[in-house]
Amino acid sequence: MQRRHFLILGASAFFSAMLERAARADARPAKAKAMILLWMNGGPSHLDTWDPKPRHPNGGPTKAIRTSQRGLQISEHMPSLARVARKLTVVRSMTSREGNHQRAEYLMHTGYAPTPTLVHPSLGAWVAKKIGGPQNGLPPFVSIGGPSYGAGFLGVSNGPFVVLKAGAPPDDVTPATSSDRFARRQALLAQAEQRFAERSGSPMVAERRAVYARATSLMGSADLSAFDHSDEPQAVKTAYGETDFGRGCIVARRLVSAGVRFVEVVQDGWDTHQDNFNRVGKQLGIVDPAVAALVDDLDRRGMLASTLVVWLGDFGRSPKINAREGRDHHPKAWSAMLAGGGTRPGLVGATDAGGENVAGTAYGVPDLLATCASLMGLDPREQVTTPVGRPITITDGGNPIAPAMA
Amino acid sequence: MRNGTLAGALVLSAVAAFVGCNHAGPAARAPQAAATVRAPAPPDFGPRDVDAMLEKAWTEKGVTPAAAADDATFLRRAYVDIVGTIPPPERVVSFLADRSPNKRAKLVDELLASPDYAEHWADYWEDQLMGQARAADIDRFAFRLWLRDAFAKNTPWDRMVYALVTATGQNSPGGPRPKSMSEAERAIEKSPEPVNGAVDWVLKYRDTPQDWAGNASKTFLGVQIQCAQCHDHKTEKWTQKDFRQFAACFMRAQTLPLDGLMQKGQKRAIVRDIDRPLPRFMRNPDLVDIGRAEPTALDGTPMTDDPRESIAKWITTSPAFAVEAVNRMWGHFLGRGFVDPVDDVRPSNPADAPELEQALAKDFATHGYDWKRLIRTIALARAYGLSTSSASPVLWSRFRATPLGPNEMLDALIDATGIDDALRRMGRFDVDALTERLRQLYGFVFDVDEESDEQSFEGTITQALVQLNGRLVAGGSTALPGTAVARIARSDMSADKKIEALYLRTVSRPPTADELASWTKYFADPPPVSAPEVVDRKTPGPFRRVPETRDPKIAAVEDLMWTLLNSSEFVLNH
Numbered sequence: 003m004q005r006r007h008f009l010i011l012g013a014s015a016f017f018s019a020m021l022e023r024a025a026r027a028d029a030r031p032a033k034a035k036a037m038i039l040l041w042m043n044g045g046p047s048h049l050d051t052w053d054p055k056p057r058h059p060n061g062g063p064t065k066a067i068r069t070s071q072r073g074l075q076i077s078e079h080m081p082s083l084a085r086v087a088r089k090l091t092v093v094r095s096m097t098s099r100e101g102n103h104q105r106a107e108y109l110m111h112t113g114y115a116p117t118p119t120l121v122h123p124s125l126g127a128w129v130a131k132k133i134g135g136p137q138n139g140l141p142p143f144v145s146i147g148g149p150s151y152g153a154g155f156l157g158v159s160n161g162p163f164v165v166l167k168a169g170a171p172p173d174d175v176t177p178a179t180s181s182d183r184f185a186r187r188q189a190l191l192a193q194a195e196q197r198f199a200e201r202s203g204s205p206m207v208a209e210r211r212a213v214y215a216r217a218t219s220l221m222g223s224a225d226l227s228a229f230d231h232s233d234e235p236q237a238v239k240t241a242y243g244e245t246d247f248g249r250g251c252i253v254a255r256r257l258v259s260a261g262v263r264f265v266e267v268v269q270d271g272w273d274t275h276q277d278n279f280n281r282v283g284k285q286l287g288i289v290d291p292a293v294a295a296l297v298d299d300l301d302r303r304g305m306l307a308s309t310l311v312v313w314l315g316d317f318g319r320s321p322k323i324n325a326r327e328g329r330d331h332h333p334k335a336w337s338a339m340l341a342g343g344g345t346r347p348g349l350v351g352a353t354d355a356g357g358e359n360v361a362g363t364a365y366g367v368p369d370l371l372a373t374c375a376s377l378m379g380l381d382p383r384e385q386v387t388t389p390v391g392r393p394i395t396i397t398d399g400g401n402p403i404a405p406a407m408a
Numbered sequence: 409m410r411n412g413t414l415a416g417a418l419v420l421s422a423v424a425a426f427v428g429c430n431h432a433g434p435a436a437r438a439p440q441a442a443a444t445v446r447a448p449a450p451p452d453f454g455p456r457d458v459d460a461m462l463e464k465a466w467t468e469k470g471v472t473p474a475a476a477a478d479d480a481t482f483l484r485r486a487y488v489d490i491v492g493t494i495p496p497p498e499r500v501v502s503f504l505a506d507r508s509p510n511k512r513a514k515l516v517d518e519l520l521a522s523p524d525y526a527e528h529w530a531d532y533w534e535d536q537l538m539g540q541a542r543a544a545d546i547d548r549f550a551f552r553l554w555l556r557d558a559f560a561k562n563t564p565w566d567r568m569v570y571a572l573v574t575a576t577g578q579n580s581p582g583g584p585r586p587k588s589m590s591e592a593e594r595a596i597e598k599s600p601e602p603v604n605g606a607v608d609w610v611l612k613y614r615d616t617p618q619d620w621a622g623n624a625s626k627t628f629l630g631v632q633i634q635c636a637q638c639h640d641h642k643t644e645k646w647t648q649k650d651f652r653q654f655a656a657c658f659m660r661a662q663t664l665p666l667d668g669l670m671q672k673g674q675k676r677a678i679v680r681d682i683d684r685p686l687p688r689f690m691r692n693p694d695l696v697d698i699g700r701a702e703p704t705a706l707d708g709t710p711m712t713d714d715p716r717e718s719i720a721k722w723i724t725t726s727p728a729f730a731v732e733a734v735n736r737m738w739g740h741f742l743g744r745g746f747v748d749p750v751d752d753v754r755p756s757n758p759a760d761a762p763e764l765e766q767a768l769a770k771d772f773a774t775h776g777y778d779w780k781r782l783i784r785t786i787a788l789a790r791a792y793g794l795s796t797s798s799a800s801p802v803l804w805s806r807f808r809a810t811p812l813g814p815n816e817m818l819d820a821l822i823d824a825t826g827i828d829d830a831l832r833r834m835g836r837f838d839v840d841a842l843t844e845r846l847r848q849l850y851g852f853v854f855d856v857d858e859e860s861d862e863q864s865f866e867g868t869i870t871q872a873l874v875q876l877n878g879r880l881v882a883g884g885s886t887a888l889p890g891t892a893v894a895r896i897a898r899s900d901m902s903a904d905k906k907i908e909a910l911y912l913r914t915v916s917r918p919p920t921a922d923e924l925a926s927w928t929k930y931f932a933d934p935p936p937v938s939a940p941e942v943v944d945r946k947t948p949g950p951f952r953r954v955p956e957t958r959d960p961k962i963a964a965v966e967d968l969m970w971t972l973l974n975s976s977e978f979v980l981n982h
Contacts, residue, residue, distance in 0.1 A: 099693070099694060101615075101692075102615045102616055104541075104616075105616065105619075116619075117634060117635060119632050119634070119635050119752065141869060149852070157866050158866045158867065159866060159867065159868065161868060163869055163870060164870065172873075173873070173874075173878075174870075174873040174874055174876070174877040174878050175873060175877070177876070177877050178877050178879075178882035178956070179937075179956055180937070180938045180939065180956070182938055183935075183937060183938070183956075183963070183967075186935060186967070187967055187970055187971060187974075190930075190967060190968075190971045191971050191974050191975065193926070194971050194972070194975045194977070195975060195976055197920075197922070197923065198976055198977045199976075202795075202809065202977075202982055203796060203797040203798030203799075204798070204976070204980070204982065205798065205865075206809055206811075206865035206976065206980060207865075207976045209866075209867075210865045210867060210976050210979070213865070213867035213868070213869070213871070213872050214872045214876070216869050216872070217869045217872030217873050217876060218872075218876070220869055220873075221876075221877075275669070276669060326669075390752075390757075
């Protein structure tokens with residue numbers, strides 16, 4: 003960064019100290035211990051969520067309401083989020099180039115556009131690899147309601163532990179037999195493995211044993227109940243909304259309390275090519291109470307400062323309303339929302355009057371992921387070498403979004 | 409579909425004419441493309457020629473190859489690699505008893521002739537070509553059936569790829585999504601319009617012709633041209649212009665949906681080419697430069713006349729085409745290709761034993777791109793019959809163990825446990841449909857990461873949990889009526905025979921004396937089974953928690969089954 007400036011200014015102690023501070027800004031100590039990614043699968047309309055345009059024909063019937071954050075207006079279908087808005091960072095100046103679901107989802111999760119030569123790790127996998135999991139047997143990276151994205155060249159052991167049904171214990175964590183019989187079988191298996199390792203000489207046997215050990219330590223974890231929300235008070239369940247996504251948000255909070263580092267919760271159904279306004283209204287009826295309750299709940303428990311919450315989808319949706327009252331894919335301009343974990347509440351950036359383009363400074367997906375990485379204490383510029391010897395950083399040249407960070 | 413594909417290919421030209429294509433159908437031209445490379449009576453390059461070349465290479469490198477694997481190990485390996493599952497216990501017994509010197513060759517021929525061969529290679533290529541692609545108009549059943557049919561007929565690889573790259577016509581019979589292969593097959597047979605399953609691969613790239621081009625090049629030629637999509641390649645010769653010109657050949661396939669947006673189930677669509685890049689691609693800033701480029705093959709040959717057909721012909725006659733097929737197959741059988749990864753051929757990633765690779769490729773190309781012939785040569789080469797060992801393999805001097813793939817694992821579990829028979833006997837379930845659901849589950853859970861270092865075992869917690877506690881293994885190691893373990897446990901066989909029967913079914917060999925001794929002891933004095941602690945939550949369906957056996961003598965047999973199904977020896981192809 004600005005090496006030329008440095009030379010021009012000369013190495014006065016004052017300036018060099020300042021520059022050093024600036025250079026370290028990307029790798030500052032972690033503000034966030036954990037991250038919750040609220041993944042809006044299909045691509046939510048920015049115009050009908052965080053960036054309404056009630057005075058423009060592109061805005062459609064969506065009205066804007068005032069929020070607890072001065073100067074921020076959001077969709078009328080987000081009353082709960084309007085209430086907690088002073089805790090939120092809304093970035094309206096996001097942009098990307100990927101308008102195809104698969105490519106966009108890959109980009110949003112990894113910070114890279116897909117290439118056939120390399121499978122990039124998702125941010126959750128980087129967190130799993132670099133920070134690791136808690137000591138209680140829970141995995142570092144959990145995805146609820148969807149598969150998230152894997153670890154690519156970091157190896158599947160750093161990929162997500164996927165729970166498809168939110169709120170209940172994961173599949174297959176209880177043995178099919180009584181626990182003493184399960185323990186007996188473990189001993190019988192250990193013996194068989196020993197024999198095969200000796201006969202085949204394959205190092206894979208020991209490596210496979212290690213994976214089994216992780217599985218059995220999850221089975222025996224005292225914190226396994228973090229996956230199960232049934233003991234939550236009814237008032238909490240009601241606040242989050244009794245939906246799969248709401249339950250997913252409760253479980254995300256429980257998992258983070260139990261030391262899990264990265265949780266993704268998926269809400270599908272945002273691909274509103276037709277009947278956009280009714281469908282977005284329904285989606286928000288699920289998402290709005292859940293996300294607001296999550297932010298409130300984390301705050302009340304004193305966890306918000308150390309938990310980064312990010313709301314994100316495939317792309318924005320076309321400002322022009324199509325003939326089927328729908329909106330199509332629009333990667334050129336869209337919004338993301340962040341909360342907690344060292345973010346600075348407020349509004350960042352804007353789109354033009356019709357919501358078509360970013361007005362002023364635009365941020366790319368790598369910038370957003372670099373922001374998250376940096377808040378989690380990972381250096382977005384650190385180079386790692388892939389198995390084929392290619393140097394690579396966590397995101398494709400992203401720079402943390404300074405106005406979004408405290 | 410069985411006899412539908414050829415008919416489908418023949419009527420394709422009719423469909424093409426119907427939808428206004430301006431070229432003759434692919435079926436009409438494919439044989440000509442192939443005919444140019446087929447010379448009469450080419451010399452054979454067989455397993456012994458492979459051995460001679462490798463043995464020379466080993467000597468030059470001072471490598472001592474591992475000892476030959478025993479017959480049981482070879483049998484299991486050949487089953488897994490050629491037909492995608494483990495051998496039935498009777499075959500283990502008969503193979504071990506067979507004293508004829510050419511029994512391995514007979515086995516390989518028997519497997520190549522089996523209907524499971526086509527199933528397995530359809531699975532393999534569906535995975536390679538489709539990956540996790542799912543969309544309302546991608547009919548994965550139609551695609552898999554198309555592949556299965558082609559492998560059942562041992563269609564030459566150049567003709568298959570030609571048909572894939574040039575595919576036009578209708579993707580699916582439409583209607584409700586079938587629950588099983590047999591249901592899908594019936595729907596395709598009944599379809600009034602001919603269905604060309606190959607079209608489903610084209611539909612995967614409906615919006616991303618750049619990925620289509622990149623994946624065709626990578627999969628069929630091993631050339632990762634797509635690295636040059638964004639900028640000139642830093643270390644290789646490919647430029648952005650090369651990429652654009654190549655991708656320009658894939659810009660004209662148009663999808664015409666036949667079903668409305670609100671249509672439920674499997675959506676039908678017709679793919680046809682228009683005479684210029686699709687207008688919607690030309691409005692896309694990422695694609696417009698590709699659309700403006702001159703369609704050109706990677707060697708600079710212009711592909712002016714019908715670019716998709718021309719490029720298909722160019723791909724399937726390019727020398728790299730045979731080399732890549734051989735490399736891929738060698739990698740499948742030997743655990744590592746001549747070039748590794750198998751689809752990344754470039755000057756900075758040179759092949760091991762390149763002369764051998766070239767010789768095999770030449771034999772493959774001059775013998776009609778015949779997969780069965782190639783597989784036979786590889787499977788009967790000495791390298792494939794070596795044992796595993798702890799030393800790291802140099803030039804395939806020892807066999808590399810690899811985990812079973814998702815479908816192999818599922819089929820091995822079903823075959824070893826007989827769980828499908830048990831379910832059929834219960835009579836309440838569509839077992840084919842259930843198997844299909846399990847395929848999806850196993851595909852999801854056991855999808856191994858191709859990027860990872862294949863020398864080490866990479867696994868997830870979920871995979872281990874599915875093996876340890878999942879209902880398939882739990883059901884298969886519980887003496888439910890109809891399962892293999894029930895039959896064996898409740899039979900009047902001696903303990904020795906029961907133990908042997910379970911070893912044969914799962915790890916495809918008889919137990920060693922040591923194993924026999926320790927399990928006989930366990931069976932003679934089985935530990936009591938305590939009452940279950942967890943009450944089942946009411947899971948609907950056949951994979952509800954399996955009731956636990958209380959009879960300790962039966963339970964001991966179940967414990968052995970469970971141990972074997974969870975063992976690395978079962979889970980690895982070794």
